[in-house]
Amino acid sequence: MKQKLPESLVVDGHPDFDRLRALADEITARAGGPLELERQFPAMLRDCIDAVIMTAKTGRRAYEDLEKTEKTYIGTRVEIELRALLRLRKGRLDTLILDQDVDIKHTMGTNWMIPTEALDHPCLLVAADEQRARCYLGLIVARPEYLTTGKNKDSKASISATGFGHILWLLKEQPYPANFWRDLAAEVVDEIFAGDTGNLRMATLFRRVQSHIIPRDVVEAVARQKDFMRRIRSDGGNGTRDVLARENIVVLEGRKDAQLIRALGLPACTGSEFISCKLLDPRQINLAAQAGHRVDTPT
Structure with missing residues (x-):
């Protein structure tokens, strides 16, 4: 998306203001508030794009790697998911909001x-800027x-x-x-997905990507198994945590290990995110031990 967007002219007195403000209020209310x-909207966009890239199956890592038809399909998927998110019905155009036919347009x-x-x-x-990880949601009368x-x-x-000045933005930047x-x-x-088992792939993920937040869906994609959370548990010395502990690497969960994550100076994680790091000094090892994480003593 353009990095310099004009200020919206859609204010009280603009010919489209009442119409667009009512639609914007309805959309916001249907989402559960601002x-x-x-x-929810940014997370939905991320899911729509990643579901087409399919890194785990294809090895592709970015939107630019997609075929032209796949890029087009992202717009279709966004339309479907946005209607579902806001509980909207299909209309003569893409959807109906307050009994008005509304077209949904998406761009990357x-x-x-x-x-x-x-x-x-x-x-x-709807717009998604993959380079800057920014998204947009606006309304315009065409x-x-x-x-x-x-x-x-x-x-x-x-x-x-x-015309950009006549957009009423619900989300901007x-x-x-x-x-x-x-x-x-x-x-x-390639190294992460080369492992023959879920444990091997998971160990490589947390070994090669340290001090970096790893979302739950990434863990699921790497595990390629229904019970993907099992792949990051201790398992009689053979689980991912067991293998990494022998390398002085701990795998931490956002909610359970929030205090230890802060103490180690790592980026804050949500309850559905993970992060790993290698413990190199006695203080860190002691902190981890107090939180229930065992690692081998560095030699």
């Missing part, structure tokens, strides 16, 4: 393509004067430079979860 919208770039059937209708604009005069072969027009695999070297990804 804080829930800020929490800097603009949206508006079809002729959406002219003069509200459009719910008036011809807000669109470019040039059209593509499907007679779709994009929002003009001045909102952080969303970065693609976990994007910044990992290809050889590290």
Whole structure:
């Protein structure tokens, strides 16, 4: 998305203000309030994109690795998931909100393509910026004067430079979860998924990616098993934690080990996130032991 967006002109007195404000309030209420919208919408986008990249199965690590048809499908998936998130019905266009037909448009770039059937209708604009891990959610009435005069072969027009000022933003520059695999070297990804068993892959993950938050869905993708949480437990000396303990590496859970994570100066994790680190000095080893984590004494 463009890094410099104009201030919204959609304020009291704007011809679209009452219409868009009512739609925005309905969307926010359906999400459970502004804080829930800020929490759920970015996570939904991350899931939609990662489900198409499928790093665990394909080895691909980024949106840029996708085929053209796959990139298009992300927009379809976002439309479906957004309707489900907000409990919206399908309409003549993509959805119905307050009995108005609303088109849902998604982009991973800097603009949206508006079809002729959406002219003069509200459009719910969704954007994901993978490079900066920022997302956007806005509303616009697709008036011809807000669109470019040039059209593509499907007679779709994009929002003009001045048209961007007529967007009412619900979320703007909102952080969303970065693609976990994007910044990992290809050889590290290959090494993680080269393991023949869930334990081997999991041990490599926490060995090679230390002091970095690892989301639960990444653990699930690496394990490739229904009971994926079992792969990070101790298991009679053969589990992931057992193997890594012999290398002085601890695997910590966001909620259970919150105090130890803080004491070790590691990034804060949520209850569904994990982090690992190698303990190199007696103080760290003692802290870990007090929290119930055993490691071998460094030699």
